[in-house]
Every structure is written in structure tokens, then in C-alpha cells.
Amino acid sequence: MLNKYPLWKNLLVIFVVCMAALYASPNLFGDDHAVQISGVRGQQVTQDTLIEVRELLDKNQIEIKKLELTPNKLQIRLADPEQQLLAKEVLVNELDENFITALNFASTTPDWLASIGGSPMRLGLDLRGGIHFLMEVDMKEVMQKAEKQISTDLRASLREQKIRYSGIQSTPEGVVVRFRKDEIRDQANTFISRQFRRYQVKNHGVHDLIVSISEEEMRLIREEAIAQNITIIRNRVNELGVAEPMVQRQGAERIVVQLPGVQDPSRAKQILGATATLEFRMVNTKVDQDALLRGRVPMSSEAFDVRGGGKTALYKEVILSGDHITNARAAFDEYNQPQVSIDLDATGGTMMANATKGAIGQLMATLFTEYRTTQVKNAEGRYVLKKVEEVVSQATIQARLGRSFRITGLDYEEAKNLALLLRAGALKAPIQIVEERTIGPSMGQQNIENGLQAMISGLIAVILFMMIYYRRFGLVANLVLVANLVMIVGLLSMIPGATLTLPGIAGIVLTVGMAVDGNVLIFERIREELRSGRSVQRAISEGYANAFSTIADANITTFVTSLILFAVGTGAVKGFAVTLMIGIATSMFTVIVVSRALVNALWGAKRMKKLSI
Numbered sequence: 001m002l003n004k005y006p007l008w009k010n011l012l013v014i015f016v017v018c019m020a021a022l023y024a025s026p027n028l029f030g031d032d033h034a035v036q037i038s039g040v041r042g043q044q045v046t047q048d049t050l051i052e053v054r055e056l057l058d059k060n061q062i063e064i065k066k067l068e069l070t071p072n073k074l075q076i077r078l079a080d081p082e083q084q085l086l087a088k089e090v091l092v093n094e095l096d097e098n099f100i101t102a103l104n105f106a107s108t109t110p111d112w113l114a115s116i117g118g119s120p121m122r123l124g125l126d127l128r129g130g131i132h133f134l135m136e137v138d139m140k141e142v143m144q145k146a147e148k149q150i151s152t153d154l155r156a157s158l159r160e161q162k163i164r165y166s167g168i169q170s171t172p173e174g175v176v177v178r179f180r181k182d183e184i185r186d187q188a189n190t191f192i193s194r195q196f197r198r199y200q201v202k203n204h205g206v207h208d209l210i211v212s213i214s215e216e217e218m219r220l221i222r223e224e225a226i227a228q229n230i231t232i233i234r235n236r237v238n239e240l241g242v243a244e245p246m247v248q249r250q251g252a253e254r255i256v257v258q259l260p261g262v263q264d265p266s267r268a269k270q271i272l273g274a275t276a277t278l279e280f281r282m283v284n285t286k287v288d289q290d291a292l293l294r295g296r297v298p299m300s301s302e303a304f305d306v307r308g309g310g311k312t313a314l315y316k317e318v319i320l321s322g323d324h325i326t327n328a329r330a331a332f333d334e335y336n337q338p339q340v341s342i343d344l345d346a347t348g349g350t351m352m353a354n355a356t357k358g359a360i361g362q363l364m365a366t367l368f369t370e371y372r373t374t375q376v377k378n379a380e381g382r383y384v385l386k387k388v389e390e391v392v393s394q395a396t397i398q399a400r401l402g403r404s405f406r407i408t409g410l411d412y413e414e415a416k417n418l419a420l421l422l423r424a425g426a427l428k429a430p431i432q433i434v435e436e437r438t439i440g441p442s443m444g445q446q447n448i449e450n451g452l453q454a455m456i457s458g459l460i461a462v463i464l465f466m467m468i469y470y471r472r473f474g475l476v477a478n479l480v481l482v483a484n485l486v487m488i489v490g491l492l493s494m495i496p497g498a499t500l501t502l503p504g505i506a507g508i509v510l511t512v513g514m515a516v517d518g519n520v521l522i523f524e525r526i527r528e529e530l531r532s533g534r535s536v537q538r539a540i541s542e543g544y545a546n547a548f549s550t551i552a553d554a555n556i557t558t559f560v561t562s563l564i565l566f567a568v569g570t571g572a573v574k575g576f577a578v579t580l581m582i583g584i585a586t587s588m589f590t591v592i593v594v595s596r597a598l599v600n601a602l603w604g605a606k607r608m609k610k611l612s613i
Contacts, residue, residue, distance in 0.1 A: 002538065017486070019490070020490035024493060029110070033084040036101070037053065037102075038102070039099055045072050060090050065077040065078060065079060124501030124575060132256070133257040133272065135272070137225060146213055146221050150174075163184060166179060174212030175212070196211075198214060230247055245259055278366055278369075281365055283365050284301040301314060301316060304389055305390045305391070319351065324349075328343070364394070393407050458512055459485075466481075480598065484511070488511065488583050511579070522547040529542045536609070537605070537606075540603065544592075544596055544599075548592065559581060
């Protein structure tokens with residue numbers, strides 16, 4: 001029988017549309033402004049924390065809508081944005097540093113709906129408000145560190161193997177190792193080639209070797225630098241207390257960071273872009289100040305500025321770096337001076353103990369290293385980073401050190417920032433911010449309102465046109481259009497990680513037009529069939545059948561284009577591509593399946609001589 005769906009297909013259409021409407025419905029309930037408190041470094045959020053928070057907020061006359069305690073998280077719902085910001089300020093100042101306080105939005109979705117996975121769409125930065133950073137990793141510094149590591153490895157290994165060399169020097173081509181005899185050079189070549197497979201070794205000059213990094217190893221070093229920086233930036237974002245951050249790679253050497261709800265770019269830049277780290281080295285006390293000022297430093301040592309004035313010589317061998325630090329806390333010592341208490345992992349503790357057991361009575365220095373952005377630009381138009389190294393403390397080793405110790409010589413603000421950076425980890429390579437945008441919450445709300453206004457205006461215009469031009473079939477097209485929008489919102493709410501952005505709203509608006517285009521093709525084919533003398537039922541059947549290939553071709557090519565945009569695009573382009581792909585998929589289903597089901601229900605298998613189309 002023409003134009004009749006079996007019962008199972010009608011039930012399937014009803015089920016799909018109802019499920020989409022169910023999961024789209026959380027977006028109707030809105031959000032509460034909230035503050036989220038979570039514990040770090042083993043700190044638990046308990047009932048006592050809840051009581052303390054309630055007392056603090058009551059004391060400062062901050063109205064609480066609701067307090068919700070879940071495992072290791074406390075969420076405070078507040079009346080408006082002003083109360084939210086005031087509550088965060090109070091809690092940050094009063095709570096222990098082992099608690100992180102973050103701005104958040106709490107869904108007001110009913111519990112029964114949330115229990116089956118219902119949640120509103122996740123909004124992008126341009127709709128929610130916050131800070132956007134585009135950061136670039138300094139790969140030149142990465143490679144310089146790798147070349148420096150070659151020199152360190154070669155010195156230690158050749159000395160251990162008792163292979164005598166006359167000098168090691170870094171050059172643009174690689175690290176040159178000089179020998180006095182060919183036999184010693186060949187012995188070293190064999191050893192280095194076997195011991196360090198990641199390095200390339202070849203003869204150079206008369207008695208020399210040149211050691212460089214292989215292309216494959218260089219690629220791995222770059223990938224590792226990006227991956228480690230992303231991980232560390234995520235840790236730093238967590239320390240900042242941002243509820244729903246986004247940190248992801250963009251291109252070969254860039255990282256995108258989005259911080260919803262954050263409105264203080266200076267603090268975020270200070271923490272995210274900072275490359276401060278520590279090294280612990282022994283002081284070469286045999287070098288006096290006069291020699292240092294004249295630049296006369298032994299080959300085994302390097303000269304560094306001392307904070308507060310003067311210079312000192314440190315041995316090149318690093319006892320310990322910041323990689324082994326597991327925790328760092330800013331506090332005051334018994335003399336009320338700022339200090340950073342440091343805890344090491346097991347490996348770091350062993351290294352520190354081994355290095356200090358025979359050095360009691362000697363000086364150990366804490367070398368503080370950071371990269372600062374200068375006002376000088378390079379040939380590519382980017383600000384040049386300046387490496388600043390200074391000794392912040394020199395302390396006499398009184399006893400063998402273990403996994404816990406402390407450093408001094410910083411003011412309290414520096415101690416707090418250094419403790420935060422050391423907890424989060426040192427960046428593998430320095431980064432600089434090449435793009436920065438701050439979007440206020442009011443602007444985000446305005447973007448939402450403008451986007452909705454554009455969508456509603458377009459929808460009303462399309463509905464009126466279809467009703468006037470296609471009469472009763474126009475009503476079917478409008479119902480299909482509404483079903484399509486509901487399905488788009490439902491899928492965006494259901495897909496984990498899907499985010500609606502302002503370009504995404506543009507993609508939805510475009511999808512509205514494309515969905516109507518499919519209905520127009522079908523209705524015009526039905527009109528052609530009726531003009532050629534076909535019966536009503538045959539015209540409907542042929543109209544859908546003949547228009548299918550055209551609709552499929554147009555949508556598939558657009559879908560492939562959207563997929564390419566998503567694969568190679570970034571930021572706003574990705575947001576547009578995601579909603580466009582979802583919209584194409586839902587419009588194909590609604591135009592071909594839902595529309596046919598409605599037409600079949602209204603006109604299918606009926607004896608009719610005329611059709612209102």
C-alpha cells in the first residue's frame with residue numbers, strides 16, 4: 001500500500017523525537033550562580049568544611065540558596081553574580097590553601113532528569129564569559145636544552161669510562177668532542193654509538209667527533225615538550241580553581257587555554273605563562289669575587305648573580321631539579337621570614353641524600369630560573385624571551401638532607417607563586433602568550449540573546465513563508481523544522497564534550513535553512529508529479545522517492561566539508577563545524593523520515609482527487 005509506514009517505524013519515529021525532546025528539556029531550567037570548593041593534595045571536603053563555609057558566608061551576610069556536599073566537593077548556590085564573586089573572595093581569603101575555590105554554574109535540572117543523564121548544553125567561552133589564551137612553545141629553547149643535555153651526558157659517561165678528551169664545545173652543527181689521538185676518538189665513537197642510540201655520531205676534523213640529535217629524536221623531543229606543557233598547564237589551571245577549563249593543542253607548537261568565569265587576566269597570565277623552576281647545586285667556594293668579576297671561572301663551574309647583589313660560582317652538575325618535587329607550601333619560618341617547604345619523591349629524596357651525605361659543612365645553592373618577556377621583537381614579530389637565572393639562597397648543609405627541606409630568600413608573594421608553580425610542575429619549554437581575549441559575563445549573555453534572536457527571527461520568517469506557500473504541507477514542514485531543532489539541542493546536550501559557541505549558533509541557523517530546503521525539494525517534486533497527471537498517492541510517493549537522491553547528495557557533500565573543517569579548523573571554526581554536522585544528520589532524518597511519517601499519517605492510503613500543496 002502506498003504511503004503507509006508499518007507500526008514499528010511510526011513508533012520508532014515517535015520514540016526518537018520524544019527522547020530528543022527529553023534530553024533537550026534541561027536547557028529550559030537555566031543555571032544557578034555557584035561557587036565550587038574541592039580539596040587537593042589529600043585534603044578532604046567534609047561536613048566540617050560545610051559548617052565552616054556556612055558560618056563564613058553568614059558572617060559576611062551572603063545569601064545562600066543551597067549547599068550541596070558530594071565526595072570531595074562542596075557546591076554553594078547563590079542568588080546572583082555579585083553574591084557569587086563576593087562569596088569566592090571571602091572563601092579564598094579564609095579557607096586553607098589546600099582547598100581550591102572556583103566559580104561555577106550549577107544546573108537547576110530536576111533530580112529525576114539528571115539521574116538519567118539529562119544536562120544542559122555546555123556553553124563556550126564566547127557565551128559563558130571568561131579568558132582565552134593562545135600560547136606558543138619556544139622550540140628553540142627546547143632544542144638548546146637537549147643539546148646541553150648531550151654535553152652533560154658525554155662528560156659524565158666519558159669520565160666514567162676513563163676515555164680522555166681534551167674539550168667539549170657546542171656548535172650549530174652539534175656538540176664537538178675533541179681528542180688528541182685517533183685511537184681514543186674511535187674508542188669514544190664506538191662507546192657513544194652503543195650507549196646513546198638516540199644521538200648521531202660522526203668523525204669531524206682531525207681527531208674530533210661531532211654528536212648531534214637524530215631527526216626522529218628531535219621529533220619526539222618536540223612532541224614530548226608540547227605534551228608535557230599541556231599537562232603542566234592543566235595542573236596550573238586546576239591550582240587557579242577553574243571549574244570547566246579547556247586546554248588543548250592547536251597546530252604544531254601552540255596551546256589553547258580557555259578559562260570560563262575567570263575575569264582577572266593578569267593573575268592567569270602570571271601563573272600560566274610563568275616558567276620558573278629550581279635547581280639545587282653545590283657552591284664552588286674556591287672561586288673568589290675578584291675572579292668572578294673578571295669572568296675567570298673554572299671549566300667545572302658557572303657564574304650566577306646572587307639576589308640582593310654579588311656573584312657566586314656553582315658547579316655545573318645539578319644535584320636535583322624541580323621534576324622531583326611532589327609538594328611545595330609557602331609559609332613563615334621561626335623568624336617570621338617567608339619560606340617554601342618542599343617535599344620530594346622517593347627518587348629525589350635518594351638523590352638529595354646521596355649528594356649531601358659527604359657535603360656536610362659545604363654550601364648548597366638554590367638556583368631560581370625563569371623566562372621573562374622583553375619588549376624586543378624578533379624577525380617573526382614575536383616578543384623575545386629573556387632567560388633570568390639568580391641564586392636565591394646559599395645555605396650550609398648542617399646534616400644529610402632527605403625528602404623534606406625548605407628554602408628561603410624570597411618575599412611572601414614570590415614564595416606563594418613559586419610554591420604553586422612547583423606543585424604544578426615546571427614547563428618543559430618556555431611559552432609566550434601570542435593572543436589574549438577577555439569576555440565579560442554580560443557580553444556572553446548578550447551573545448546568547450543576539451544568537452537566539454537571530455535564530456527565532458529566521459525560524460518565524462521560514463514558518464510564515466512555508467504556511468503561505470505550501471498551505472497544509474507547510475504545516476508539516478514547520479513541525480519537522482521544530483523537531484529538527486529539538487533534536488539538535490538534544491544531541492548537543494547528550495554528547496560528552498560537545499560545546500555550543502556563537503559560531504555554533506550560526507551553524508544551527510544555517511541548518512534551519514538547509515532543513516527547509518529539503519522539504520521544498522520534496523514538495524516541488526510532488527507538484528510536478530501532480531501536474532503530469534499522477535494520482536495524489538502516486539505523486540506523494542514519487543515526490544519523496546525522486547527527491548531523495550538530490551537531498552542526500554547535497555547533504556553528504558556539505559557533511560564532508562564540515563568534517564574537513566572540524567579536522568583542520570580551530571576554535572570558532574570547530575564550533576561551527578560541530579553544530580553543522582549534527583544539524584545535517586538530524587535534518588536528513590527529519591526531512592526524509594519524520595516528514596514522511598507525518599504526511600503518511602495525514603494523507604496516506606486515502607482516496608483523494610486534490611491535494612493542498
